[in-house]
Amino acid sequence: MSVPGWRALLVFALLAALPLAPGMSRYYLLLAFDALLFGAIAMSLDLLMGYTGLVSFGHAAFYGLGAYATAILMERGVQSVWACIGAALLVVGLYALVVSYFATARRGIYFALLTLIFAEVVYTFFRYTQTFGGSDGIQGLPDATLAPGVLIDTPLRKYYLVLVYLAAAYATCRVVVASHFGRVLVAIRENEDRARFLGYNVQRYKMGACMISALLTGVGGAIYPMRSAFATPDLMLWTESGEFIISVMIGGLGTLVGPIIGGAFFTILRDKVSSVVDWYFIVIGGVLIVIVLFMPRGLLGLRQLFERRSGRAAA
Amino acid sequence: MILEVADVSKRFGALAALTRVSFAVEAGQVFSVIGPNGAGKSTLFNVVSGLHAPSAGTVRFCGEDITGLPPERVNRRGLAKTFQITNIFPEISVLDNVRVAAQSRAPESGRAASLWRRPDVDGAALALLETFGLAARRDAHAKKLSHGEQRYLEICVALATSPRLLLLDEPTAGMTPGETRDATALIRNVVLERGLTLLLIEHDMSVVMGISDRVAVLHFGEKIAEGTPEAIRHDPRVIEAYLGGGDD
Numbered sequence: 001m002s003v004p005g006w007r008a009l010l011v012f013a014l015l016a017a018l019p020l021a022p023g024m025s026r027y028y029l030l031l032a033f034d035a036l037l038f039g040a041i042a043m044s045l046d047l048l049m050g051y052t053g054l055v056s057f058g059h060a061a062f063y064g065l066g067a068y069a070t071a072i073l074m075e076r077g078v079q080s081v082w083a084c085i086g087a088a089l090l091v092v093g094l095y096a097l098v099v100s101y102f103a104t105a106r107r108g109i110y111f112a113l114l115t116l117i118f119a120e121v122v123y124t125f126f127r128y129t130q131t132f133g134g135s136d137g138i139q140g141l142p143d144a145t146l147a148p149g150v151l152i153d154t155p156l157r158k159y160y161l162v163l164v165y166l167a168a169a170y171a172t173c174r175v176v177v178a179s180h181f182g183r184v185l186v187a188i189r190e191n192e193d194r195a196r197f198l199g200y201n202v203q204r205y206k207m208g209a210c211m212i213s214a215l216l217t218g219v220g221g222a223i224y225p226m227r228s229a230f231a232t233p234d235l236m237l238w239t240e241s242g243e244f245i246i247s248v249m250i251g252g253l254g255t256l257v258g259p260i261i262g263g264a265f266f267t268i269l270r271d272k273v274s275s276v277v278d279w280y281f282i283v284i285g286g287v288l289i290v291i292v293l294f295m296p297r298g299l300l301g302l303r304q305l306f307e308r309r310s311g312r313a314a315a
Numbered sequence: 316m317i318l319e320v321a322d323v324s325k326r327f328g329a330l331a332a333l334t335r336v337s338f339a340v341e342a343g344q345v346f347s348v349i350g351p352n353g354a355g356k357s358t359l360f361n362v363v364s365g366l367h368a369p370s371a372g373t374v375r376f377c378g379e380d381i382t383g384l385p386p387e388r389v390n391r392r393g394l395a396k397t398f399q400i401t402n403i404f405p406e407i408s409v410l411d412n413v414r415v416a417a418q419s420r421a422p423e424s425g426r427a428a429s430l431w432r433r434p435d436v437d438g439a440a441l442a443l444l445e446t447f448g449l450a451a452r453r454d455a456h457a458k459k460l461s462h463g464e465q466r467y468l469e470i471c472v473a474l475a476t477s478p479r480l481l482l483l484d485e486p487t488a489g490m491t492p493g494e495t496r497d498a499t500a501l502i503r504n505v506v507l508e509r510g511l512t513l514l515l516i517e518h519d520m521s522v523v524m525g526i527s528d529r530v531a532v533l534h535f536g537e538k539i540a541e542g543t544p545e546a547i548r549h550d551p552r553v554i555e556a557y558l559g560g561g562d563d
Contacts, residue, residue, distance in 0.1 A: 180418050180429035187415045190404035197364065198476055199390040199419040208430075 008174075012167055019156055029155035031271055033162045033227050037220055039263035040166045042247035043256050044216035047173055049245070050254030051182065052209045053189030058099065058115030059244045061122040062214040064236030065092050066221020068126065071138035071231035079145045081152065081161070085222045092218030093211065095122070100210035104203045107192075116238060123236040137232030144226040158227045165223055166260070169216045173256050176212060185209050250291045252298030261299050316375075317342040317480055317512050318363070318394075323372030325358055325536075332358040333536045335372070340480070340514055340529075345506065347515040347523040349547075350533035351556060356516045357399060359533065360484050363514075364396040365389035376480070390419075395478035399485045399516075401465045403472060405458035409449055412457050412468060413440040416475035436475075443471045446505060463494050474505070480512045487522055499525055520557075524548065532556065 015036070019029060041063060048054045066088035073084050095118075103114040126132055133139070143153040152161055176182050184205050187195045192202050225231045234240070243266065251262020269287065274280035295301050318340040325333040333355045340346040348356050361367045363374055368383035375381065381389055390396075404412050414436055418424065421434035444450045447467040452460060457468060466486060473481060486502060487495040503526045506513045517523045523530060524544045531541040534556040540547060547553055 175431050179431055179433050180421065180423045183411070183415045183418060183433070184429075186407060186411075187404055190406055191402065194398075194402045194404065194472070195415075196386045197390055197396055198416045198472070199387050199424070201387050201425070212430075 008170070012163070015163055015166075016160075019159060026155045029159045030227065031268065033155070033159050034271070035264035035267040036162045036166050036260075037224060037227075038243075038247060038267045039260035040162075040169045041217050041220045042244055042251060042259035042263035042266075043173060044169060044213045044220070045244050046248050046251075046254065046256055046259040047176065047185075047213045047216075048209055049248050050256075050259070051177060051189060052185045052206060053192075054104075054206060054209070055112045055245065056115045056210070056213070057112050057238060057241050057245070058117075058119030059213075059217055060236045060238065060240035061099075061119035062092050062096060062217040063221040063224075063240065063244075064126070064231070064233070065095055065122065066218035067224045067231040067235050068132065068138070068221075069218075070144075070222045070225045071141055072132070074141045074144070074225065075138055079142055081144045081146055081226065084144065084226075085219055088218045088222035089215055092214055092221070096211050096214035096218075097207075100207040100214070104206040104210065116241070119236060119241060120238060123233055123238075126236065127233040133232075135233060137230055137234075138225075139230045141225050141229040141231075152226060161226065162223060165219060169219070170256065170260070172212070172216065177256065181205070181208065246288060250288060250295075250298055252300035255298075255300050258298050258300035265299065316340065317377055318514065319373075319375040320359075320363065321373045321375070323359070323362055323369045323374065325355075325362055325367060326370045331536050333362070333369070336533070336536075336538050337372075338531050338538065338541060340512060342479075342512050343510065344528045345503070345513045345515065345526050347517055347527040347530045348533060349517055349520065349523050349530060352518060353535075354533040355536040356518075356533055357484060358536075360396060360482055360514075360516060363389075364394065364482060390476060390478075393477070393479040394482065395473040395476045395480075396482040397469045397473045397484055397486060399488055401462075401469050403457045403465060403468055406456060408454050409444065409457055409460065409468060410437075410440060410453040413443055413471050413475045416472045417443075417477075420477050440475060443475055447471055447501070462489055463498075466490065466498070470502070470505075474509075478511070480514060481506070482514045482516075484516045485518065486515070487517075487519065495519065495522060502526070 018024065018032060045056060045059050048056050069088035069091045070084040073087055099115060099118045103111045106114065127135055143151045145151055152158055184195065184200050188202055188205060196202050247263040247266045248259040250265065251260065252258025269284055270280060273283045277283065316339045321337050323333055323336045336359060348359060350356050358367065362369045365384050365386040365388065373380060373382045376392055376394055381392065417436035417440050418434050421436065423429040423432050423434055441450060444453055447470065449464060449467055449471065452464065457465065460468060470483065470486060487498050490498060499522050515523065527544050530544050530547045532539050532547060532553050539552045539556060540550045
């Protein structure tokens with residue numbers, strides 16, 4: 001296995017041991033759940049933003065649709081994790097196929113705009129459809145089951161559920177980025193006109209990237225109600241999409257690991273600040289502006305800065 | 316005939332960029348299209364390579380009609396093009412530029428397996444860089460190369476897709492006379508070694524005369540002459556077009 005492979009394995013081993021850390025209360029386990037979930041989704045978005053050069057303002061719809069897939073099934077007595085994830089993949093996949101087909105047919109700002117508009121339509125649909133609870137969404141869901149009789153009912157079990165999801169999503173992204181397909185995505189980001197003259201059907205590759213990113217996000221959405229016991233239309237609001245984008249930016253575009261850190265950082269910062277003040281976003285906003293202005297390569301860029309410094313000291 | 320262009324016209328609104336242009340390129344030939352700036356040379360390349368559909372006329376490649384096919388499909392049939400203004404992938408390494416081009420001919424290309432497999436094209440990519448003297452720069456970002464090196468990388472990227480017909484749009488644009496001489500010699504050698512057919516656009520007559528088997532001359536979007544370099548050099552209509560005239 002390569003050095004980065006070992007390093008990733010080590011990090012996941014540490015994350016798996018995290019619940020053993022002293023002072024890991026119920027509250028912190030669930031905060032860790034939220035942080036890793038947000039990180040995984042930011043990473044999925046990075047496949048589009050960092051590698052393909054497409055900024056999606058509609059990822060909240062993939063996320064929310066995944067959450068509703070779980071909520072609707074659970075409301076009808078289906079509690080299996082696998083059934084919920086399968087349903088989310090199906091629903092999000094169909095929706096993403098339509099969105100990505102139209103959004104990739106146009107270039108530049110139109111992609112961002114079309115993903116946003118589609119997502120707002122989905123939000124409005126769930127917000128005003130009483131069958132799905134309207135603005136209250138679907139509340140009071142039961143615990144999910146891994147197998148008949150095996151409930152995912154404790155914060156510890158929920159934490160491991162999201163950790164497995166993060167690991168699977170990370171492995172998927174790593175493989176895709178290193179593949180033939182991933183190379184073409186980077187070429188499209190760099191110069192999509194030239195990529196066409198090398199024989200690549202650029203729209204098909206963009207759609208492929210959208211589909212993978214959307215499906216991974218949808219699975220994340222499907223897992224969310226298994227922790228929160230609800231799905232609401234707010235999960236699909238455009239501000240949610242904005243927070244995914246911010247997480248990718250502060251973590252470091254095109255690095256996969258950076259956005260995981262960015263998403264986790266954002267989640268923890270929001271949790272800590274909002275427990276102190278109501279106008280928490282002013283504080284978070286200030287921190288984010290500083291990061292974007294002074295660390296254009298994101299939090300992960302700090303590591304490179306540090307490595308360069310220590311390299312110079314050693315020389 | 317590897318390439319047949321028949322009665323191709325291209326209009327942009329009221330502007331007739333090309334008017335009933337016809338010519339044919341035999342396999343293994345070096346065929347050049349020359350003409351003053353604005354004669355329609357790049358438009359002709361854009362029509363042949365699929366960027367623009369012609370307003371009228373047909374383009375046949377290896378006997379098959381490719382008129383109006385998009386660039387990616389034209390390229391997959393074995394026709395690669397370089398650009399007059401360098402058009403590479405700036406923020407990735409020189410080697411990665413050539414890799415992404417070379418892998419487009421791998422069996423995985425366009426299949427589901429391309430999502431998890433990475434074809435090994437390093438041998439072919441490095442050999443190309445070696446030929447053009449770029450091997451030592453393989454890990455540099457493409458945008459860090461000098462102008463001359465970028466012109467060579469431009470050709471490497473096109474060649475990496477293993478074309479049968481190579482279209483070079485002013486490959487020596489912006490080079491000094493010395494660099495132009497070297498580049499011309501290198502291009503001729505590569506074309507001979509690989510048994511390629513070359514369609515070349517130039518406005519520098521010295522480049523064309525040295526390496527072409529056949530030359531066509533465009534002027535205001537029309538073909539005004541075609542023949543051997545020697546015949547073209549002495550053609551009064553060509554001299555007229557190049558030396559100013561043209562207002563008649």
